[in-house]
Amino acid sequence: MLPDLLQNLTNSWREPLCQAGIHLQQPLSAIQIGGARGKDRKVNFLVFESGGSFPVLMMKVARTPGYQERLKHEHEALVTVWQNPSLQTSIPRPLGLFIFEKNFVLLEQCLPGIPLKVLLRRQQRVSPHEVQHDCQQALTWLQQLQQVTYSGLATFAGEAAVTARLERMTNPLPDAFVQHLRTLARRYEGLAIPRCSRHGDYWPGNLMLHEGQLGVIDWEDFSAEAWPFHDLFLFFTNYTYPWDGWRWTKPTIAFQRAFLEDNWFSQLITSSVHKYFQTLNMPQSAAALLFSLFLLDRAAPASDEGQKRQQQAVVWQERLQLYAHHKAYSIFREVRA
Numbered sequence: 186m187l188p189d190l191l192q193n194l195t196n197s198w199r200e201p202l203c204q205a206g207i208h209l210q211q212p213l214s215a216i217q218i219g220g221a222r223g224k225d226r227k228v229n230f231l232v233f234e235s236g237g238s239f240p241v242l243m244m245k246v247a248r249t250p251g252y253q254e255r256l257k258h259e260h261e262a263l264v265t266v267w268q269n270p271s272l273q274t275s276i277p278r279p280l281g282l283f284i285f286e287k288n289f290v291l292l293e294q295c296l297p298g299i300p301l302k303v304l305l306r307r308q309q310r311v312s313p314h315e316v317q318h319d320c321q322q323a324l325t326w327l328q329q330l331q332q333v334t335y336s337g338l339a340t341f342a343g344e345a346a347v348t349a350r351l352e353r354m355t356n357p358l359p360d361a362f363v364q365h366l367r368t369l370a371r372r373y374e375g376l377a378i379p380r381c382s383r384h385g386d387y388w389p390g391n392l393m394l395h396e397g398q399l400g401v402i403d404w405e406d407f408s409a410e411a412w413p414f415h416d417l418f419l420f421f422t423n424y425t426y427p428w429d430g431w432r433w434t435k436p437t438i439a440f441q442r443a444f445l446e447d448n449w450f451s452q453l454i455t456s457s458v459h460k461y462f463q464t465l466n467m468p469q470s471a472a473a474l475l476f477s478l479f480l481l482d483r484a485a486p487a488s489d490e491g492q493k494r495q496q497q498a499v500v501w502q503e504r505l506q507l508y509a510h511h512k513a514y515s516i517f518r519e520v521r522a
Contacts, residue, residue, distance in 0.1 A: 187215055187230065190244060190285060194232065198292070201281045207241065207294070210234040215244065226252045231295065243277065243402075245291040253289045255405045257282060260291050262407035266382065269333040275326065275400045296402055298395030305389055305425070306433075313449050316424075320457050322399045323392060323420050328464055331413050334382035339412070343374025350478060353485035356502060362509035369474040379465055383411035388423035417461055418479040421454050422504070440504045444476075445514045455516045473517040480505045 191213045194202065202209065215230040227247050231240035247253040263279035266272055277293035284290070301319060304310050310319060347370045351363065384391075385406025393400035425439035434442075443451055459469040483501035508515065 186246075186286075187217075190230070190246070190290065191215060191232070193283070193285065193290075194242070194244075194292075198281065198283055202292070205278065205280050205294075207280070209241070210236075227256065239297065240295045242280070243293040243295050245293070246285065247289045247291075256289045256291045258407070259403075259405045262404040262409075263293065265409065266330075266334075266404070266407070271329060271333060275398070276404070277400075277402055296393045296395070296400035298393035298398075298400055301389035301392040301394055301424075304394065313453070316450065317453055319424070320421075320453060322394075323387075323424075324417070324457060324461055326399050326401065327387070327413075327416050327420075328461070330384070330416075331379070331381040331465075334409070336380045336410055338377040339380050341370075341373055341376040341378055344370040346370060346478065347481075350481040350485060353487065354481070355485070356506070358506070358509045362512050365512060366474065366477055369477075373468075373471055373474055376468075376471065378467070379413055380410050381413050383408040383413070384416050387416035387420050389420075390423075412475075413465060414475050414479060415482075417458065418476055421458070436500065437503055437507060441507060441511075444508065444516055445511050447516075451516045458517070473515065476515075476517050477508070480508055 194213060195209055195211060199209075212235050213232060215232045218229050218231060226249055227245055230244040230246070232242040232244055233240050245256055245259075247256045260279055260282040263277060266276055267279060275296075277296055280292040280294060282289055282291050301310075310316055344367050347366050351358070351366075384401060384404065385408055386403055387401070391401060391403045393402060421443065422440065425434060425436070425443070442448060443454060445451075458472050462469045462472060480501065484498055484505040485502075486495060486498055
């Protein structure tokens with residue numbers, strides 16, 4: 186398969202690449218990235234030119250009908266977001282969606298850099314200064330995305346929004362937590378919430394750092410109109426560092442220390458979220474409700490959100506249960522403004 190794909194890059198797909206200013210120098214080579222599980226859904230290749238040490242293209246090949254739709258969606262998302270000049274240097278340039286042996290092939294221009302996840306794994310993000318800088322960069326980029334894609338205000342539905350999410354839960358939550366959510370929902374019913382685009386998978390594995398600049402890859406879960414909190418909370422719930430010296434902390438423990446304890450990292454999250462809410466003209470106190478709704482959405486995804494999200498829900502159910510049973514210690518304890 187790979188030799189034929191590389192041949193297409195210099196033959197049948199050559200013209201659209203040249204129109205994008207990409208003139209590939211043969212011979213081409215490629216390496217496959219991603220684990221074995223990804224082969225059931227898609228295969229990703231990094232494409233190199235002759236003598237090149239940095240990949241020039243990302244080539245994504247769908248292997249199932251479901252993933253063909255995801256690649257089509259990602260291509261449409263990149264085309265949409267690419268229309269904003271202020272974002273073009275921080276997202277992959279879409280080069281085309283092609284057909285190869287009845288499969289979709291998505292071509293993107295590679296972003297330079299190292300994933301933030303890799304820096305975390307290498308223990309290169311352990312000081313408060315480094316972590317604060319990462320968080321500031323991530324939130325600044327999000328604000329930029331949301332500013333250029335702002336589409337108006339939505340009205341929070343109040344208790345009905347909580348009920349809809351609770352009905353999807355298969356495991357019961359503590360009564361005190363449920364009642365707390367309903368009380369908050371009634372208090373904030375009618376709250377005006379900005380609507381804007383959402384990346385959908387905004388975690389350190391998809392954030393590329395290069396010479397002090399941030400790039401964002403993997404746009405398969407993009408939404409043109411959504412609440413501006415999903416990406417924010419997803420970043421913080423996935424940004425973990427080695428709390429226990431050189432040992433990597435279990436996700437549940439990392440979540441507890443980040444959101445249910447008082448330490449420098451949890452304080453950084455709190456202050457960052459509150460500043461973020463200020464930029465949106467949202468009350469800081471609403472974070473208590475909106476973070477809980479985020480956890481509910483992750484723990485009990487809607488039936489149409491796909492197999493990937495359903496599989497991930499198990500981990501999020503553990504986090505939600507932990508949070509619900511210890512809500513008194515939440516860093517987002519609701520404080521009346």
